[in-house]
Amino acid sequence: MSSRKALRFGMVGGGPGAFIGAVHNRAATVDGLATLVAGAFSSDAAKSREQGDVYRLAPERVYASFGEMAEREAALPKDVRIDFVSIVTPNHLHFPVAKAFVERGFHVVCDKPLTTTLEDAEELCRLVKKHDGWRTDPARAGAGAIGDIGTHAEHLARYVTGLEMEELFADVSTFVPGRRIDDDANMLVHYTGGAKGMLSCSQIAVGEENRLTIRVYGTTGSLEWKQEDPNFLYVRHADRPMEVYKPGHAQLVRAAQHGMRMPAGHPEGLLEAFANIYGSALRVMAARRDGDAPDPLDLDFPTVRDGATGVHFIQSALESGRKRDWVDAAYSAPE
């Protein structure tokens, strides 16, 4: 629990039956850092009201369109209106919704993929630059296996290693008859500095659920982590036994301790991971609101530039699949 005043937020999307809206709400609020006060949960006014009642919102803060919400919230007094908006709509709406709120000076948290085209993503980079202070969460993605889940793998590898892609070769497939988008992709990747890797994502792997996994081999050791068994980190060494790291220990580095809520032995899951991203972003927002410098350990969440990088990756992979050839995967989002 922070001793700062909680932030107020609104949600666009996440109407009745939408799994991801509830996850965002829990992740944003579980640590007491934010309170949901407004929403345009559906383009169907009745459904939006229904969801607003579930969250027990004041009726006048539940809107039937994101445009109305952006306009009306912007007109409210500063200590009443929302501090940020979480966008959990279908992917094709990410861009217009984000644009509407960014242009009015709101912080935006956006599910992944940031947009469906790189042009839109770069336009958002520029808008954010112009309106400042803006971050996005590209945690959920788009169309096809690459956009839906391949971007998770791409981001995980980039976040853990700090390496940027230089070129990639993708073998993109649509296995299910009648499907018009990719449902499986295997990729070869070259990173800056000479590292090479493989990246695989599939929506036809029978019997698997998420199974997001990463292995990294370095010159003196290696790492392995499995998202479905997230409380264990396997560290291998050239000349001594493998070690298994677990959360909750004083021996861990500060950045790892920053994300822990529990003593050792109490397993955590996806909710805490999600809440860590929200937590860092919200503490930075609150610090800015209060005129303070943010804790450097909080500068650890995906920004609009990460979102644009993810969209570029999706495009590169699809392009490589079409060409059956290596493509340039290096990318630097607009400052």
Added chain:
Amino acid sequence: MSSRKALRFGMVGGGPGAFIGAVHNRAATVDGLATLVAGAFSSDAAKSREQGDVYRLAPERVYASFGEMAEREAALPKDVRIDFVSIVTPNHLHFPVAKAFVERGFHVVCDKPLTTTLEDAEELCRLVKKHDGWRTDPARAGAGAIGDIGTHAEHLARYVTGLEMEELFADVSTFVPGRRIDDDANMLVHYTGGAKGMLSCSQIAVGEENRLTIRVYGTTGSLEWKQEDPNFLYVRHADRPMEVYKPGHAQLVRAAQHGMRMPAGHPEGLLEAFANIYGSALRVMAARRDGDAPDPLDLDFPTVRDGATGVHFIQSALESGRKRDWVDAAYSAPE
């Protein structure tokens, strides 16, 4: 998210630095079922206020003693005062705090062990019977390894198998020089119906964190579950391969689905387990408040009688350890 109106609750204990208070608060609120509105967080008035500020409570709802809190809350209008209180104080205060609130008609959620003596536990059973509608969460325990963690094992076995202990034989030890309470115990247990088992708890198991584990062998199959790796249930059969059950599947029984928040492949942890207990209790409280029959699937949380059973188990184990003999472990809490 439920569509019922959220419950209001208060907390006794859980002042600055207390890990367990934050866990209770997250578990009670993560699903939007309850809101913290009052507290007596410490017997030091300044510390209680400090914690109240963290939770952003109205200053007039932050109290310096549980007695004052019970009295003043009871005097508030029904639609303002708390619906229930969560007790997360040191163990010796569980009884007087619970008593104060029960006698004023509040619902009580109490950390484990329910009390430090069986007499107090049975007194609470009677008070609850008299004042009705009362439940308790004996999820955290007392002094020594048996009280602190052995009760978790005892309750887990009872909850999973539905069996009651008949007699037990405990080998109780204090290994750390200078310690005055037990830090290790191994037990043989006989259950109703003829089942036999072993129960072990230790606070000197170097390198272990919680490692709460259960294995149950029946006539046609067996179960294994490990709390530190909680998303997997191992089911062995006499004549076919072991199966590994995971949450998030439509194939699971309704009671299992009742406790799930996420689609398959999204791991959950202790917070969700804790929130499931709170959730069931809160939905029952809310149903009663609204005059409705509770959902039978929600009648699945530990009651004051479970708390008394846990206290009886602790006493029996310590008695067996002293006598170096079998003791009668059968117990039926007062109706």
Added chain:
Amino acid sequence: MSSRKALRFGMVGGGPGAFIGAVHNRAATVDGLATLVAGAFSSDAAKSREQGDVYRLAPERVYASFGEMAEREAALPKDVRIDFVSIVTPNHLHFPVAKAFVERGFHVVCDKPLTTTLEDAEELCRLVKKHDGWRTDPARAGAGAIGDIGTHAEHLARYVTGLEMEELFADVSTFVPGRRIDDDANMLVHYTGGAKGMLSCSQIAVGEENRLTIRVYGTTGSLEWKQEDPNFLYVRHADRPMEVYKPGHAQLVRAAQHGMRMPAGHPEGLLEAFANIYGSALRVMAARRDGDAPDPLDLDFPTVRDGATGVHFIQSALESGRKRDWVDAAYSAPE
């Protein structure tokens, strides 16, 4: 492969269809240390001959009774007759067969339990003392769960920790209706030096196969090993991550390297474990035959005194089960 001349051995028991005879033969010969040259595989002469043909033995070295075999082999020239005999008969024959060969000066490898009574076991201790040079392998056991598999657990704990039992309390059960011997036992154990433990063995654990497992907790670390997953040793520490040891590494202690045949990453199983016991015993026998001092690392196999200790453990556990009380488990086999 050793550069010493191989030993010749005979087998008593292990006729057609007997699983354990084949395992003993493979374990004794897999490293080229011994050759099977004689046998009394069955008390049925035709079956004994049939098994002798499978092993391609000279017909005159295949006997119809162990008595005949002991007598005739003893009469052969020293460089022709067997160097040792492996006894893999039903348990009640272990004693008379071992006695017959020990009294004629042969080395004896005997499956577990050494005998069915402690008196017989101690008689063997004295005979071996008198005739010298004799060792036994108590690797397989007797009647009931304690004798069949409990002794494996008892020996594993003794071998790994070096601790001797002082007293034990056993909860011995026969669950399967109509069975006249124990099929399940849970025990509390006190060791010399103050260590305490639990030991469990069961023949009614549905869905389990062997699942022999040991965990040892010390003052600065702990060990865990699972026989069904034998290539991994889990080592936990108080203040740093768990380590996972695997075979095949130069970093291991010499005693561990002594038992390895393969480079790292090539998994081994029960056969190699069994062959390690045979290998040590055979190298010691061969060194004695050649008048050399044995390698100290080879003095690492169970002797007749281990066999007697195992028989004493079985008796103590059954006695405790009958008395429902602690019994003295300390034992020192006759020198």
Added chain:
Amino acid sequence: MSSRKALRFGMVGGGPGAFIGAVHNRAATVDGLATLVAGAFSSDAAKSREQGDVYRLAPERVYASFGEMAEREAALPKDVRIDFVSIVTPNHLHFPVAKAFVERGFHVVCDKPLTTTLEDAEELCRLVKKHDGWRTDPARAGAGAIGDIGTHAEHLARYVTGLEMEELFADVSTFVPGRRIDDDANMLVHYTGGAKGMLSCSQIAVGEENRLTIRVYGTTGSLEWKQEDPNFLYVRHADRPMEVYKPGHAQLVRAAQHGMRMPAGHPEGLLEAFANIYGSALRVMAARRDGDAPDPLDLDFPTVRDGATGVHFIQSALESGRKRDWVDAAYSAPE
């Protein structure tokens, strides 16, 4: 143990200190199917004799060159000379040694890779065809990561799925400065029938030992197996829990039971896997020697055509790496 007369075999290579010679000898003999009677263990006559003494061979059956061995063994009476030869020399000698023995009508077991060029491999296919009855074990491979270990992965996938490669794209690297051959390769693979896959092999994966692993996804289920933990097969299904298969069960298909030596719960390792390959080949050889039809379940070991397919795979992968493009990987070895 078979009731057939054991085969006699010789070994070329496997001199003092060679790990793989000892493994072949154990695998060939552990089930009593064959006896080592001859060898040209080294091109250094003294070393060859030294190794012959370790195996206790008759001095006149220990040769200083494979040419001498092939010639002299062929001149021995049929019931004395070797039935087959195992070739465990450095890779560049596989071809001339195999040729020398095939041309004289001996069965040949050859470590992998079969040869260092595809031309030589196909020449062997023709020679074997001409001289009949010949099989090879391409279980160990050549130069670089692809030849040394990539072929294991290629063969494992082909053996388990029955699919043939159609085309492949390989990203071949040499990471260690100064190395002249590949030490790491990642590949995309297209199989007949539309299946797609990835294949990775590396000799620079710090902290890994073998870690040979396979995952196969089908339309109704999937398989996962890990060579370092070989006693477990993970089977996932679309609509029910994952199953874990273990050896030793009557419920397994006959082909699986064919390779088991132990009851359930007794773990096996690489030695037994190797011995299964030898066992099938040896039983087929013995059946032919005796004029019998082989058991169809024994027709389950790699032949010279598998060896040639492995060599073709290595060449294709290296060619794709050079070209940075897809290459045709379809191959049909000469009949």
